[in-house]
Amino acid sequence: MCSSLWGKNVILGENVRIGENVVIGHNCIIEDNVTIGNNTFIDSNTIIRSFSSVGANSNIGSGCILGEYWKDFYKDHKKHEHHLVIGENALIRSGSIIYAGSTIGDSFQTGHQVTIREKTLIGNNVSIGTLSDIQGNCKIGNYVRLHSNVHIGQLSVIDDFVWIFPYVVLTNDPTPPSENLVGVHVHSFAIVATGSIIMPGLDIGQDCLIGAGAIVTKSVEPYAVAVGNPAKAISDVRKIKNKITGELAYPWREHFRNHMPWDKIGFDKWYSSLDIEDKAKYNLETIIE
Amino acid sequence: MCSSLWGKNVILGENVRIGENVVIGHNCIIEDNVTIGNNTFIDSNTIIRSFSSVGANSNIGSGCILGEYWKDFYKDHKKHEHHLVIGENALIRSGSIIYAGSTIGDSFQTGHQVTIREKTLIGNNVSIGTLSDIQGNCKIGNYVRLHSNVHIGQLSVIDDFVWIFPYVVLTNDPTPPSENLVGVHVHSFAIVATGSIIMPGLDIGQDCLIGAGAIVTKSVEPYAVAVGNPAKAISDVRKIKNKITGELAYPWREHFRNHMPWDKIGFDKWYSSLDIEDKAKYNLETIIE
Amino acid sequence: MCSSLWGKNVILGENVRIGENVVIGHNCIIEDNVTIGNNTFIDSNTIIRSFSSVGANSNIGSGCILGEYWKDFYKDHKKHEHHLVIGENALIRSGSIIYAGSTIGDSFQTGHQVTIREKTLIGNNVSIGTLSDIQGNCKIGNYVRLHSNVHIGQLSVIDDFVWIFPYVVLTNDPTPPSENLVGVHVHSFAIVATGSIIMPGLDIGQDCLIGAGAIVTKSVEPYAVAVGNPAKAISDVRKIKNKITGELAYPWREHFRNHMPWDKIGFDKWYSSLDIEDKAKYNLETIIE
Numbered sequence: 033m034c035s036s037l038w039g040k041n042v043i044l045g046e047n048v049r050i051g052e053n054v055v056i057g058h059n060c061i062i063e064d065n066v067t068i069g070n071n072t073f074i075d076s077n078t079i080i081r082s083f084s085s086v087g088a089n090s091n092i093g094s095g096c097i098l099g100e101y102w103k104d105f106y107k108d109h110k111k112h113e114h115h116l117v118i119g120e121n122a123l124i125r126s127g128s129i130i131y132a133g134s135t136i137g138d139s140f141q142t143g144h145q146v147t148i149r150e151k152t153l154i155g156n157n158v159s160i161g162t163l164s165d166i167q168g169n170c171k172i173g174n175y176v177r178l179h180s181n182v183h184i185g186q187l188s189v190i191d192d193f194v195w196i197f198p199y200v201v202l203t204n205d206p207t208p209p210s211e212n213l214v215g216v217h218v219h220s221f222a223i224v225a226t227g228s229i230i231m232p233g234l235d236i237g238q239d240c241l242i243g244a245g246a247i248v249t250k251s252v253e254p255y256a257v258a259v260g261n262p263a264k265a266i267s268d269v270r271k272i273k274n275k276i277t278g279e280l281a282y283p284w285r286e287h288f289r290n291h292m293p294w295d296k297i298g299f300d301k302w303y304s305s306l307d308i309e310d311k312a313k314y315n316l317e318t319i320i321e
Numbered sequence: 322m323c324s325s326l327w328g329k330n331v332i333l334g335e336n337v338r339i340g341e342n343v344v345i346g347h348n349c350i351i352e353d354n355v356t357i358g359n360n361t362f363i364d365s366n367t368i369i370r371s372f373s374s375v376g377a378n379s380n381i382g383s384g385c386i387l388g389e390y391w392k393d394f395y396k397d398h399k400k401h402e403h404h405l406v407i408g409e410n411a412l413i414r415s416g417s418i419i420y421a422g423s424t425i426g427d428s429f430q431t432g433h434q435v436t437i438r439e440k441t442l443i444g445n446n447v448s449i450g451t452l453s454d455i456q457g458n459c460k461i462g463n464y465v466r467l468h469s470n471v472h473i474g475q476l477s478v479i480d481d482f483v484w485i486f487p488y489v490v491l492t493n494d495p496t497p498p499s500e501n502l503v504g505v506h507v508h509s510f511a512i513v514a515t516g517s518i519i520m521p522g523l524d525i526g527q528d529c530l531i532g533a534g535a536i537v538t539k540s541v542e543p544y545a546v547a548v549g550n551p552a553k554a555i556s557d558v559r560k561i562k563n564k565i566t567g568e569l570a571y572p573w574r575e576h577f578r579n580h581m582p583w584d585k586i587g588f589d590k591w592y593s594s595l596d597i598e599d600k601a602k603y604n605l606e607t608i609i610e
Numbered sequence: 611m612c613s614s615l616w617g618k619n620v621i622l623g624e625n626v627r628i629g630e631n632v633v634i635g636h637n638c639i640i641e642d643n644v645t646i647g648n649n650t651f652i653d654s655n656t657i658i659r660s661f662s663s664v665g666a667n668s669n670i671g672s673g674c675i676l677g678e679y680w681k682d683f684y685k686d687h688k689k690h691e692h693h694l695v696i697g698e699n700a701l702i703r704s705g706s707i708i709y710a711g712s713t714i715g716d717s718f719q720t721g722h723q724v725t726i727r728e729k730t731l732i733g734n735n736v737s738i739g740t741l742s743d744i745q746g747n748c749k750i751g752n753y754v755r756l757h758s759n760v761h762i763g764q765l766s767v768i769d770d771f772v773w774i775f776p777y778v779v780l781t782n783d784p785t786p787p788s789e790n791l792v793g794v795h796v797h798s799f800a801i802v803a804t805g806s807i808i809m810p811g812l813d814i815g816q817d818c819l820i821g822a823g824a825i826v827t828k829s830v831e832p833y834a835v836a837v838g839n840p841a842k843a844i845s846d847v848r849k850i851k852n853k854i855t856g857e858l859a860y861p862w863r864e865h866f867r868n869h870m871p872w873d874k875i876g877f878d879k880w881y882s883s884l885d886i887e888d889k890a891k892y893n894l895e896t897i898i899e
Contacts, residue, residue, distance in 0.1 A: 041330060041619060041637075043347055055687070058621055058639055059330075061347055061365055073687055076639055076657060079365060079383055091684045094657055094675060097383060097415055106380045106412055109344070109362055123684055126675055126707060127723075129415060129433050144707050144725050145416075147433050147451050162725050162743050165451050165469050177787070180743050180761060183469060183487050195787050198761050198779055199807075201487055201515050203533065207563050207570035208512055209466070209484050209577050214565075223786055226779050227807045227825075229488075229516045229533050244781065244807050245825035245839050247516075247534035261534050261550055261839055274785050276792075281785035288787050330619060332636055348619075350636055350654055368654060368672055386672060386704055395669045395701055398633070398651055418704060418722050434705075436722050436740050454740050454758050472758060472776050490776055490804050492822065496852050496859035497801055498755070498773050498866050503854075518777075518805045518822050536805075536823035550823050550839055 039076060051088060063099075064111070069120060083132060084116040093126030093144070100131045102150055114150065131168065143180060155192070157291070170215065174314060175292060185232075187215025192314050193285065193292075194218050197226040197244075206232045219254070220315055221285055228263075238320055239283050241269045254320050255283075328365060340377060352388075353400070358409060372421060373405040382415030382433070389420045391439055403439065420457065432469060444481070446580070459504065463603060464581060474521075476504025481603050482574065482581075483507050486515040486533075495521045508543070509604055510574055517552075527609055528572050530558045543609050544572075617654060629666060641677075642689070647698060661710060662694040671704035671722070678709045680728055692728065709746065721758060733770070735869070748793065752892060753870060763810075765793025770892050771863065771870075772796050775804040775822075784810045797832070798893055799863055806841075816898055817861050819847045832898050833861075 039058030049067045056062070057076030066080050069088030074080070078092055081099030086092065099116040116130060119138035124130070127145040134148060137156035146160050149168025158172055161180035166172075170184055173192035178184070182196050185204035190196070202216040214233035218224065221239040228246040230236060235251040242248060243259030252258045256265040257272070269282035281287060285299040293314075294302035303316070311317050328347030338356045345351070346365030355369050358377030363369070367381055370388030375381065388405040405419060408427035413419070416434040423437060426445035435449050438457025447461055450469035455461075459473055462481035467473070471485050474493035479485070491505040503522035507513065510528040517535040519525060524540040531537060532548030541547045545554040546561070558571035570576060574588040582603075583591030592605070600606050617636030627645045634640070635654030644658050647666030652658070656670055659677030664670065677694040694708060697716035702708070705723040712726060715734035724738050727746025736750055739758035744750075748762055751770035756762070760774050763782035768774070780794040792811035796802065799817040806824040808814060813829040820826060821837030830836045834843040835850070847860035859865060863877040871892075872880035881894070889895045 040621060041348075043329060059348060059366075059619070059637060073684070077366065077637075077655065095384065095673065100415065103412075106362070123681075126678065127416070127434075127705070145434060145705075145723060163452060163741060167469070180745070181470075181759075197781075197786060199488065199777065203486075203515050206565075207561065207573075208486060208514060209573055210563070210570070211577070211579065212563065212565050225786060226781050227516075227805075231533065244809065245534075245823075272785065274788065274790065276784075276790050281788070284785075284787055288789070290787075290789065330637075332618060348637060348655075366655065384673065389704065392701075395651070416705070416723075434723060452741060456758070470759075488777065492775075492804050495854075496850065496862075497775060497803060498862055498868075499852070499859070500866070500868065501852065501854050516805075520822065534823075 045082070057094065066099075075126065081116075081132065082111040083113055084118075086118045087120035087122060087138065089120055090118065090122035090124070092122070092124050093128065095127050096124055097129045098124075100129050102132060119156065125162070134168075137174070157293075161198070173220075179226075185213075185215065187213055189215060189217045191218060191220040191222075191238075192316075193221045194224075195222075195284075196224045199227040200224050201229045203230060204232045220319065221283060223284065238318075239269060241272075241282065334371070346383065355388075364415065370405075370421065371400040372402055373407075375407045376409035376411060376427065378409055379407065379411035379413070381411070381413050382417065384416050385413055386418045387413075389418050391421060408445065414451070423457075426463070438475075446582075450487070462509075468515075474502075474504065476502055478504060478506045480507060480509040480511075480527075481605075482510045483513075484511075484573075485513045488516040489513050490518045492519060493521045509608070510572060512573065527607075528558060530561075530571065623660070635672065644677075653704065659694075659710065660689040661691055662696075664696045665698035665700060665716065667698055668696065668700035668702070670700070670702050671706065673705050674702055675707045676702075678707050680710060697734065703740075712746075715752070739776070751798075757804075763791075763793065765791055767793060767795045769796060769798040769800075769816075770894075771799045772802075773800075773862075774802045777805040778802050779807045781808060782810045798897070799861060801862065817847060819850075819860065 037055040041059045043061045045064035047065045051070035053071045055073045059077045061079045063082040065082045067085040072090045074092045075094035078096045084099035114132035116132045117135045121139045123141045125144045128142050130148045131150040133150035134152040136154040139157045141159040143162030146164050148166040151169045154172045155174035157175045160178045164182040166184045167186045169186040170188040172190045176194045179197045181198045183201040185202050188202045204213040216230045218236040219238040222236045224242045225244040228242045230248045237254035240252045240256045246263040247261040249262040257267040258265050272281045274281045289295045326344040330348045332350045334353035336354045340359035342360045344362045348366045350368045352371045354371045356374040361379045363381045364383035367385045373388035403421035405421045407425045410428045412430045414433045417431050419437045420439040422439035423441040425443040428446045430448040432451030435453050437455040440458045443461045444463035446464045449467045453471040455473045456475045458475040459477040461479045465483045468486045470487045472490040474491050477491045493502040505519045507525040508527040511525045513531045514533040517531045519537045526543035529541045529545045535552040536550040538551040546556040547554050561570050563570040578584045615633040619637045621639045623642035625643045629648035631649045633651045637655045639657045641660040643660045645663040650668045652670045653672035656674045662677035692710035694710045695713045699717045701719045703722045706720050708726045709728040711728035712730040714732040717735045719737040721740030726744040729747045732750045733752035735753045738756045742760040744762045745764045747764040748766040750768045754772045757775045759776045761779040763780050766780045782791040794808045796814040797816040800814045802820045803822040806820045808826045815832035818830045818834045824841040825839040827840040835845040836843050850859050852859040867873045
């Protein structure tokens with residue numbers, strides 16, 4: 033444990049395990065029972081609460097709170113044992129708040145002032161944009177990209193390779209206010225464009241495209257394009273051309289490689305190289321062709 | 322006054338009155354003329370500015386600013402005497418900013434990074450979700466629940482027992498940009514669902530339901546269900562059934578008790594037990610039956 | 611350099627140039643190679659990173675980050691030389707994050723928790739509301755007012771005297787996800803009302819009015835009023851009357867003077883007093899009369 037790269041006024045709890053070559057900025061507060069992996073960088077003014085663990089080679093921006101309290105804390109001011117686990121290679125930007133009691137995979141990335149509540153399960157290579165608000169009790173797969181200011185209601189399930197754009201809301205209460213919540217399920221490769229709202233309990237089908245500003249009141253079939261208020265299926269994504277290149281634009285996995293596992297070889301080659309176990313890993317057993 | 326539960330680097334102004342059994346976290350700044358009630362917990366990195374008062378048994382999260390400056394401060398850098406009063410049993414979550422010059426009742430709750438501007442009057446048992454932005458100069462009743470990311474324009478009036486869901490905006494300028502602002506009035510028991518926008522000066526009637534994504538351009542009658550762009554009244558809430566239980570879902574007060582004053586006995590029994598003074602307290606003299 | 615007005619625990623880097631009569635609050639971190647103009651006030655808990663410059667007579671609220679890191683920082687933890695320049699008379703409210711590599715004019719104002727990414731060029735007298743998110747790589751003119759919670763996608767161009775209201779999104783990806791982005795261009799004096807979404811690459815014409823909740827899928831002509839999903843031009847702004855005063859409300863420049871350069875004499879007198887150079891300064895050579 034080497035303190036030579038620590039800032040001023042760092043406050044350190046008990047039973048803190050800090051890896052090699054860790055940098056901790058000024059005024060950071062690291063509470064009891066925290067684990068920080070090798071080579072991780074924690075910027076100034078950040079709080080890491082008890083029972084949090086951050087993987088190696090991660091960057092935590094300034095003014096973040098990791099392992100934020102559940103409501104039970106405010107009753108007795110005791111630190112209840114809810115664990116936050118964040119994998120390796122995270123990049124969590126300044127001002128983000130991640131609750132205790134969630135598990136997040138490797139290569140996780142956030143924008144600024146993101147809130148992630150308790151009981152959220154997030155896979156690997158997920159990115160969540162500035163001001164997004166994950167309400168907890170939900171499941172997000174691998175290689176999912178949530179853009180800025182997305183609101184994911186409790187009980188939502190988001191499969192792998194899903195894209196959700198700014199100001200989208202996944203709702204969960206069919207007769208508000210009630211306690212009979214039912215989450216949205218967004219299937220693999222679906223794209224939910226800016227400002228659309230998905231009603232509770234719906235299925236957003238594999239590879240479908242929800243147009244900007246759509247108010248989606250019925251489940252959407254795979255490959256469908258749904259737009260309007262209320263949203264109607266008006267086309268098939270496989271008919272949409274890129275206006276600039278003139279090429280068919282969807283399924284997007286055949287055209288977009290950036291940060292995807294098929295980055296270097298293209299989707300088809302990558303997919304045909306997968307064995308059953310690999311496909312299970314990415315929920316690709318059921319891909320509709 | 323007991324400092325044994327204070328963190329490091331706490332900065333304390335003059336004429337600060339702190340109750341018994343108060344906890345103050347690391348790096349907190351408590352400016353002059355602040356009052357903090359008994360048993361209140363203030364987490365690290367929070368600033369409480371001059372002329373603020375927080376009631377007993379409250380919890381103030383990390384990195385909050387209570388009593389934020391008005392614009393007049395930036396002209397002369399003097400602390401003008403605008404008072405912030407927050408009642409007992411508050412739970413204000415981390416990153417929230419509440420301006421000086423507002424008055425907030427008991428059992429107030431916020432999510433994270435909420436902004437509440439000056440001249441806001443808030444009743445008892447109100448909850449305001451993460452990232453919501455109350456623009457000031459408005460009035461919010463009792464038992465009102467604003468979910469995440471709600472925008473309440475200046476001059477809005479929200480009566481008791483109102484529910485407003487994420488990404489709703491109450492607007493106030495009929496011919497933007499102008500200085501002839503006119504606020505929205507949301508009446509008791511109304512429900513405004515996700516992403517709807519209410520045009521300036523409209524009345525949202527008692528017990529009505531504004532559907533998700535509605536753009537409301539005319540006032541809505543009590544008990545009406547209004548949806549679409551522009552919104553039209555398409556039904557009566559008293560005809561809507563809960564799809565899971567098959568029961569009539571509205572008026573919601575007959576079915577939903579959580580955190581409501583009729584929690585243990587049901588709305589009808591509670592209502593019939595009220596005398597005139599009680600009804601006046603909750604603006605229930607005028608309830609339409 | 612006078613430290614008498616500095617708070618406690620201020621951390622100061624090397625080669626920092628601080629003007630006369632500067633106030634720096636508690637716990638501030640001023641990194642290397644920062645320049646701060648005369649009479650500027652920096653509130654507690656704020657971080658100003660390397661290669662940032664703030665003009666004279668400015669106010670920087672509490673908990674801000676100026677000169678936030680680009681992604682390149684997280685690779686090697688070295689401070690790359692991206693310059694942030696903010697003009698004189700700025701008022702940046704608490705919790706705002708402004709990246710390195712942007713240039714902002716005089717009399718800039720923000721609400722709270724605003725994010726402005728790298729490579730943003732902003733003129734003079736611009737105001738950006740609470741929670742707005744400027745995604746970088748975009749150009750904003752003079753006397754532009756972005757209200758709360760506005761999302762400006764990369765490659766957007768916003769001319770002078772434009773008003774954008776809450777929850778508006780300027781998008782940029784015609785076939786998401788793709789890397790063929792194309793920005794929106796909002797022309798002078800245009801008004802984009804609450805909650806509207808502008809599709810990629812469109813022109814929003816001079817003096818036009820985009821109604822609340824419009825989903826704009828085609829470019830909009832000057833002076834047009836466009837509403838609905840998809841938005842259609844339904845009228846001309848020059849026919850709209852102020853319901854309170856009964857007067858024609860648009861073009862708004864003839865009726866609204868607050869904080870505008872024609873504040874004291876009215877638009878027409880001001881405009882007729884401009885020479886060619888003045889008109890070029892405000893992009894008014896091409897004003898359509």
